[in-house]
Amino acid sequence: xxxxxxxxxxxxxxxxxxxxxxxxxxxxxxxxxxxxxxxxxxxxxxxxxxxxxxxxxxxxxxxxxxxxxxxxxxxxxxxxxxxxxxxxxxxxxxxxxxxxxxxxxxxxxxxxxxxxxxxxxxxxxxxxxxxxxxxxxxxxxxxxxxxxxxxxxxxxxxxxxxxxxxxxxxxxxxxxxxxxxxxxxxxxxxxxxxxxxxxxxxxxxxxxxxxxxxxxxxxxxxxxxxxxxxxxxxxxxxxxxxxxxxxxxxxxxxxxxxxxxxxxxxxxxxxxxxxxxxxxxxxxxxxxxxxxxxxxxxxxxxxxxxxxxxxxxxxxxxxxxxxxxxxxxxxxxxxxxxxxxxxxxxxxxxxxxxxxxxxxxxxxxxx
Amino acid sequence: xxxxxxxxxxxxxxxxxxxxxxxxxxxxxxxxxxxxxxxxxxxxxxxxxxxxxxxxxxxxxxxxxxxxxxxxxxxxxxxxxxxxxxxxxxxxxxxxxxxxxxxxxxxxxxxxxxxxxxxxxxxxxxxxxxxxxxxxxxxxxxxxxxxxxxxxxxxxxx
Numbered sequence: 120x121x122x123x124x125x126x127x128x129x130x131x132x133x134x135x136x137x138x139x140x141x142x143x144x145x146x147x148x149x150x151x152x153x154x155x156x157x158x159x160x161x162x163x164x165x166x167x168x169x170x171x172x173x174x175x176x177x178x179x180x181x182x183x184x185x186x187x188x189x190x191x192x193x194x195x196x197x198x199x200x201x202x203x204x205x206x207x208x209x210x211x212x213x214x215x216x217x218x219x220x221x222x223x224x225x226x227x228x229x230x231x232x233x234x235x236x237x238x239x240x241x242x243x244x245x246x247x248x249x250x251x252x253x254x255x256x257x258x259x260x261x262x263x264x265x266x267x268x269x270x271x272x273x274x275x276x277x278x279x280x281x282x283x284x285x286x287x288x289x290x291x292x293x294x295x296x297x298x299x300x301x302x303x304x305x306x307x308x309x310x311x312x313x314x315x316x317x318x319x320x321x322x323x324x325x326x327x328x329x330x331x332x333x334x335x336x337x338x339x340x341x342x343x344x345x346x347x348x349x350x351x352x353x354x355x356x357x358x359x360x361x362x363x364x365x366x367x368x369x370x371x372x373x374x375x376x377x378x379x380x381x382x383x384x385x386x387x388x389x390x391x392x393x394x395x396x397x398x399x400x401x402x403x404x405x406x407x408x409x410x411x412x413x414x415x416x417x418x419x420x421x422x423x424x425x426x427x428x429x430x431x432x433x434x435x436x437x438x439x440x441x442x443x444x445x446x447x448x449x450x451x452x453x454x455x456x457x458x459x460x461x462x463x464x465x466x467x468x469x470x471x472x473x474x475x476x477x478x479x480x481x482x483x484x485x486x
Numbered sequence: 487x488x489x490x491x492x493x494x495x496x497x498x499x500x501x502x503x504x505x506x507x508x509x510x511x512x513x514x515x516x517x518x519x520x521x522x523x524x525x526x527x528x529x530x531x532x533x534x535x536x537x538x539x540x541x542x543x544x545x546x547x548x549x550x551x552x553x554x555x556x557x558x559x560x561x562x563x564x565x566x567x568x569x570x571x572x573x574x575x576x577x578x579x580x581x582x583x584x585x586x587x588x589x590x591x592x593x594x595x596x597x598x599x600x601x602x603x604x605x606x607x608x609x610x611x612x613x614x615x616x617x618x619x620x621x622x623x624x625x626x627x628x629x630x631x632x633x634x635x636x637x638x639x640x641x642x643x644x
Contacts, residue, residue, distance in 0.1 A: 235570040249614040254506050280513045289513070297616060301517055315517070333563075334571060428516055439555050442563025445579045446553075449614045 168452035172250055173311040181452035183242045185324055186309045192241055192324035199237070199342075202383050203230045206349050209376035210356045217359055222352060229345040236338035237323065244448040245328030246314035248295065248303060256296035263291075283427035302428065304409055318408045327408075330448065333441050336398055343388070343395045350384040353377050405429040405436040501604060501623035509542065509618040519549040521610070521618050532622065533603050541595055541607070542618070545588065552584035585611055 168181035176185050185192075203226070211223045251259070263276070276291040278298050289298045292305050295312045299305070304316035306326050315329035327335045357377055360370035371378050401411060405428050410416060416426040430436050507529060512522040521542050525535050558580060566573050592609050600607055600620075608619040 232570050239571055255508060258508050282516050301513055438560055442560045443555050444553055444559045444581045447582050
């Protein structure tokens with residue numbers, strides 16, 4: 120992994136000063152080409168995605184962001200494409216002739232919807248919080264150290280805040296050097312703190328968080344419709360073909376693609392429908408998968424805890440989560456780093472006096 | 487005397503960075519973006535309390551407007567869902583429009599109020615909406631030996 124240095128930016132740059140224009144060519148890979156180009160053009164301005172400290176990969180000059188581990192996104196895409204391809208080739212002609220001609224249009228519409236929302240879920244910034252600047256980190260350290268002055272006990276790494284009459288603990292993130300806002304969690308696979316962290320989805324190859332949750336939800340709901348639709352069409356097709364005493368085996372021999380579709384859809388429809396149902400419940404109660412799994416608001420401790428973020432109304436919760444305002448990306452991937460001779464590559468390891476006793480502190484980085 | 491500047495240009499040429507003060511987020515109302523109105527003690531003799539409080543209050547109201555869940559945001563959300571969210575690629579969302587307004591407001595505040603007092607506000611969006619950073623400057627000519635080894639961006643418009 121490239122040693123991504125956290126660059127410091129010059130304060131003497133005026134707000135109105137515009138950065139130098141970018142080079143004309145686009146870069147696909149940030150490491151090798153950039154090293155070669157830097158030797159030829161030492162003054163080429165770099166974009167912020169090139170020095171991004173998390174484990175992400177960027178394409179199209181920073182427009183597209185994915186997790187470093189691609190997960191099984193190619194498999195997901197492949198399954199969807201193969202199933203739909205077989206559907207259009209094997210089932211549609213028969214069903215158009217014997218049933219109605221809307222079937223390919225419905226199927227096509229659902230397919231387009233599914234693929235678009237899948238790609239948007241995978242390629243959108245989920246709500247990554249940029250890491251604290253060294254000044255901020257030093258300030259926070261100063262504040263923490265003043266509270267715990269006995270040398271034996273390490274200073275507290277949690278902060279409590281009251282939200283809607285509920286006490287919420289904010290944990291300190293050692294990697295990002297800041298106290299995580301409420302509902303934020305650090306994903307160890309992507310090495311980023313993500314706002315309103317839901318889960319890291321390997322099928323999609325990205326974290327699901329505040330900014331792409333609505334894409335993810337639309338994806339799984341439309342995928343359940345698509346899977347159920349194809350399953351229904353294939354069943355209808357095979358039963359129509361098997362009519363007249365010909366039998367199912369004969370029907371399968373005539374249309375082998377349908378057999379493949381049947382298997383794929385049969386095994387996936389239950390899990391996808393289940394997942395959609397689960398996320399519908401989460402949306403209606405304004406919970407995240409992370410909170411639900413950990414039981415943050417289920418009152419297991421015997422105290423009266425309720426979800427402080429819920430609007431106490433299913434309709435409003437749904438609207439807030441799915442139709443709420445779309446926050447912008449905070450990491451500014453395509454912004455330019457100011458070209459500076461005296462760039463100080465301050466690595467993010469500020470000396471923490473209690474780093475050695477970190478193991479004593481019951482704080483886990485990964486939630 | 488050492489901290490009298492007339493505009494941002496003078497600040498850039500004659501000043502050296504002394505320290506930074508951070509106004510943290512106020513999470514008492516949930517995850518909405520809101521900054522604490524507590525006045526930092528380092529700014530006691532640099533700026534009047536009311537001016538800073540007014541700035542923070544105005545910023546908070548802008549963020550409330552950006553994150554408001556109401557008729558317009560529902561319309562935007564439903565339209566976006568119906569078009570498989572492709573309109574997000576073409577259209578500027580309301581949040582982005584409000585952020586632009588905030589950016590110009592901070593620029594104006596810097597020019598009128600903060601730079602003449604040797605201070606500079608950094609747009610919170612440059613710091614991941616975590617803090618409102620206020621940089622304290624001092625006149626270089628006053629022979630201040632404060633270390634300026636750590637530097638950071640000063641409120642560049644997004």
